[in-house]
Amino acid sequence: MSNTEMIALLLAGGQGSRLGVLTKNIAKPAVSYGGKYRIIDFSLSNCINSGIETVGVLTQYQPLELNAHIGIGKPWDLDRMNGGVTILSPYMKEEVGEWYKGTANAVYQNIHFVDKISPEYVVILSGDHIYKMDYSLMLKEHKKNKADATISVINVSYDEASRLGIMKTDPDGRIIEFEEKPKVPKSTLASMGIYIFTWEVLREYLVKDNEDPNSDNDFGKNIIPSMLNDGKRMFAYQFEGYWRDVGTIEAFWKSNMELIQRVPIFNLFDPTWKIYTPNPIKPAHYIGPKGVVKTSIVSEGCMIYGTVRNSVIFPGVFVDENTVVEDSIVMTNCKIGANSYINKSILGENAIIGDDVKIGVGEVVENELKPAIYNCGITVVGESSYVPDGAELGKNVVIDNFVTTDDYCSLNVPSGKSVFKGGVCD
Amino acid sequence: MKNAMGIILTGGNKSGMKELSSVRATAAIPVGGKYRAIDFVLSNMVNSGITNIGVLTQYNFRSLMDHLGTGKEWDLDRKNGGLFIFPPYLSDDGSGWYKGTADAMYNNLTYLLRSSQEYVIVSVGNSVCKMNFEKMLDYHIQKGADITIAYRDMSDLYPEDLTLLGILSVDDDQRITDFEEKPLRPKGNLGSMGIYVMKRELLIYLLEECIAHGNYDFVRDVLIKKLDSLKIYGYRFNSYWRSISSIKMYYKCNMELLDPDICCQLFVDGGKIYTKVKDEPPAKYNDEAEVRNSIIADGCIIEGNVENSVLFRGVTVKKGTSIKNCIIMQGTVIEPGSSLEYAVVDKNVLITEGKNLKGDPEWPIIVGRRTVV
Numbered sequence: 001m002s003n004t005e006m007i008a009l010l011l012a013g014g015q016g017s018r019l020g021v022l023t024k025n026i027a028k029p030a031v032s033y034g035g036k037y038r039i040i041d042f043s044l045s046n047c048i049n050s051g052i053e054t055v056g057v058l059t060q061y062q063p064l065e066l067n068a069h070i071g072i073g074k075p076w077d078l079d080r081m082n083g084g085v086t087i088l089s090p091y092m093k094e095e096v097g098e099w100y101k102g103t104a105n106a107v108y109q110n111i112h113f114v115d116k117i118s119p120e121y122v123v124i125l126s127g128d129h130i131y132k133m134d135y136s137l138m139l140k141e142h143k144k145n146k147a148d149a150t151i152s153v154i155n156v157s158y159d160e161a162s163r164l165g166i167m168k169t170d171p172d173g174r175i176i177e178f179e180e181k182p183k184v185p186k187s188t189l190a191s192m193g194i195y196i197f198t199w200e201v202l203r204e205y206l207v208k209d210n211e212d213p214n215s216d217n218d219f220g221k222n223i224i225p226s227m228l229n230d231g232k233r234m235f236a237y238q239f240e241g242y243w244r245d246v247g248t249i250e251a252f253w254k255s256n257m258e259l260i261q262r263v264p265i266f267n268l269f270d271p272t273w274k275i276y277t278p279n280p281i282k283p284a285h286y287i288g289p290k291g292v293v294k295t296s297i298v299s300e301g302c303m304i305y306g307t308v309r310n311s312v313i314f315p316g317v318f319v320d321e322n323t324v325v326e327d328s329i330v331m332t333n334c335k336i337g338a339n340s341y342i343n344k345s346i347l348g349e350n351a352i353i354g355d356d357v358k359i360g361v362g363e364v365v366e367n368e369l370k371p372a373i374y375n376c377g378i379t380v381v382g383e384s385s386y387v388p389d390g391a392e393l394g395k396n397v398v399i400d401n402f403v404t405t406d407d408y409c410s411l412n413v414p415s416g417k418s419v420f421k422g423g424v425c426d
Numbered sequence: 427m428k429n430a431m432g433i434i435l436t437g438g439n440k441s442g443m444k445e446l447s448s449v450r451a452t453a454a455i456p457v458g459g460k461y462r463a464i465d466f467v468l469s470n471m472v473n474s475g476i477t478n479i480g481v482l483t484q485y486n487f488r489s490l491m492d493h494l495g496t497g498k499e500w501d502l503d504r505k506n507g508g509l510f511i512f513p514p515y516l517s518d519d520g521s522g523w524y525k526g527t528a529d530a531m532y533n534n535l536t537y538l539l540r541s542s543q544e545y546v547i548v549s550v551g552n553s554v555c556k557m558n559f560e561k562m563l564d565y566h567i568q569k570g571a572d573i574t575i576a577y578r579d580m581s582d583l584y585p586e587d588l589t590l591l592g593i594l595s596v597d598d599d600q601r602i603t604d605f606e607e608k609p610l611r612p613k614g615n616l617g618s619m620g621i622y623v624m625k626r627e628l629l630i631y632l633l634e635e636c637i638a639h640g641n642y643d644f645v646r647d648v649l650i651k652k653l654d655s656l657k658i659y660g661y662r663f664n665s666y667w668r669s670i671s672s673i674k675m676y677y678k679c680n681m682e683l684l685d686p687d688i689c690c691q692l693f694v695d696g697g698k699i700y701t702k703v704k705d706e707p708p709a710k711y712n713d714e715a716e717v718r719n720s721i722i723a724d725g726c727i728i729e730g731n732v733e734n735s736v737l738f739r740g741v742t743v744k745k746g747t748s749i750k751n752c753i754i755m756q757g758t759v760i761e762p763g764s765s766l767e768y769a770v771v772d773k774n775v776l777i778t779e780g781k782n783l784k785g786d787p788e789w790p791i792i793v794g795r796r797t798v799v
Binding site: 034036075259260268274275276281282283284285286288291292294295296303313314 | 458459460461684686689692693698699700703705707708709710711712713714715716717718719720721722723724725727736737738739
């Protein structure tokens with residue numbers, strides 16, 4: 001692939017509101033995953049591993065962390081003289097500045113970026129998914145089919161199908177029907193939100209879509225259906241392998257837990273398809289004289305004096321003596337005191353847990369305020385928050401970001417309750 | 427610290443390092459799970475604000491060059507200054523293989539002449555410590571010294587280990603009164619750390635004079651000979667320091683890193699230690715893993731018993747194995763049922779099923795690189 005035959009546009013502006021406090025201050029693609037990565041690392045690494053050397057990252061929601069993470073693209077070898085990674089954020093125009101109204105509008109507003117490089121093909125990605133995929137093979141298929149658009153699809157269960165964009169194809173793989181979130185799915189081939197377009201064709205449709213005031217300016221809802229209506233050559237590219245939309249607390253937790261199985265279905269150890277991320281500058285981790293670590297992944301700079309089981313531990317985490325961490329995700333630089341018990345929880349970056357603390361104990365009760373988000377028994381402690389000595393937190397509890405010990409009304413936070421910054425008590 | 431440059435001497439091939447240095451310069455020897463010995467002095471220099479650094483190499487410098495690259499991990503890929511690597515070279519005026527440390531520097535005199543900094547910090551590349559050179563330079567200036575040599579009270583080593591160091595004596599004013607390089611009978615226990623501060627002009631003058639007299643070694647032929655005629659002061663350093671100059675010392679140093687206090691001194695307080703990154707996933711522990719008091723790097727997969735050991739990146743420890751008091755380097759695989767005690771296992775070794783290797787705390791067994799046991 002010559003380096004401008006195909007470029008990638010990575011849609012990283014989504015909030016991912018179903019991840020609750022985890023995405024309150026950062027965009028979903030910037031959420032930590034898998035012991036040292038952030039979700040966007042997978043798409044970015046796929047790009048460089050597929051030989052794509054020009055990547056535009058479209059940001060909108062809370063981009064600070066994301067921008068800092070990507071920087072000039074060094075970890076992915078995307079710091080290039082020509083191409084490399086470019087952050088494309090919404091900007092002011094002569095007459096009016098506007099936010100990205102939808103996925104298609106985001107790309108429309110950056111037509112000049114693509115035109116300047118003038119690639120033959122564009123691959124549109126979302127920075128929300130965990131998977132490994134060679135986009136160059138998909139491009140090969142796209143060219144072979146002389147397609148205008150190729151959509152990557154994956155076989156899902158019938159139940160899941162009604163939550164996704166579903167394709168119906170003819171035996172050659174040509175798409176004959178596309179439905180966004182159908183009540184009665186006609187097939188189980190779901191769109192993965194990965195599209196390769198012949199740029200000339202897409203450009204035309206983006207312009208047309210922008211002129212339509214009734215359009216949602218969305219790829220799935222508008223661009224794809226209208227191309228299909230016009231009888232454009234659109235093909236499905238079937239993907240086999242691990243692909244997860246870690247859009248809910250439960251899906252996020254499960255996908256992380258899949259990494260600690262004996263032979264994980266998703267292999268991070270593959271030397272031919274490395275996942276890159278900025279490496280923490282920390283020494284190798286240390287397990288103390290009484291430390292126990294089983295069925296877990298542990299990253300650099302950690303110091304484990306207690307017991308860690310079935311957990312994903314990010315860099316720089318400290319676990320004190322006589323503490324047990326179980327079925328949990330502990331993010332970068334968390335400190336957990338002595339004699340504590342952490343069960344089925346997600347601890348955000350820099351959270352400080354005191355001594356004699358219990359988290360994730362008791363009955364499973366849906367969260368009172370946000371039952372749609374916190375309902376699977378997982379307790380979430382937001383970034384840089386404190387859990388005071390002796391506190392007991394139930395299941396489906398949520399602790400806001402930046403909570404201090406003063407914000408707690410009581411050391412006992414039963415299942416389903418929340419603690420907010422500012423400490424509003426009943 | 428804009429007015430100092432750094433020179434790192436990595437030339438020496440320490441025969442005391444046996445198989446470990448047969449494939450690499452001692453400065454490139456892996457330490458502490460993910461580092462190479464040179465990372466410490468290099469990071470110390472960078473953390474002290476030194477951005478013009480020359481590395482003189484000689485023996486087996488391939489792995490060292492590979493490790494250092496353009497210096498980007500140390501933020502030394504600079505337009506002005508940055509990292510310079512000087513292997514030996516041939517020329518019409520008869521240079522070539524460096525005959526000694528002074529000769530090595532003299533052969534690259536152009537670099538010293540072209541640099542603009544007033545002071546130069548010369549250091550060996552195989553010491554493990556965290557040191558602020560800015561403080562040392564301030565001390566040097568305050569003392570009005572011609573040369574300042576960092577030293578440390580080495581009474582935490584056995585007397586016989588002192589024979590591998592330079593041993594010096596100081597008077598009440600910290601002026602160095604005696605300096606013996608690798609003495610058979612050390613007169614004291616103050617060990618030279620192989621770190622020297624002086625003005626760049628003075629270094630150039632001393633090198634020219636030394637070579638003109640047909641001498642080659644910086645310590646023997648310059649420092650020791652000039653003890654009376656120059657004001658040479660000692661700078662006492664009290665934190666952790668080890669010189670990787672023998673297998674025994676190498677082993678001891680790695681084992682000492684298992685002490686969290688020492689670990690903190692080196693890696694947390696006063697600046698980070700940088701190294702070349704390898705993009706490994708986090709280490710993975712399976713059900714059977716039993717790990718105690720050990721350092722484990724990224725990319726390891728552990729299913730066995732590991733105690734009091736240092737495991738480098740990408741080591742695989744399979745079920746039913748027992749690893750005690752060992753140093754296992756990058757990419758080594760230990761198959762089921764093997765047991766290792768007091769062993770230093772080099773990179774990419776395969777220990778096949780059911781093997782028993784046992785060394786002695788004072789004399790660990792060495793398994794050379796790419797060996798299949």
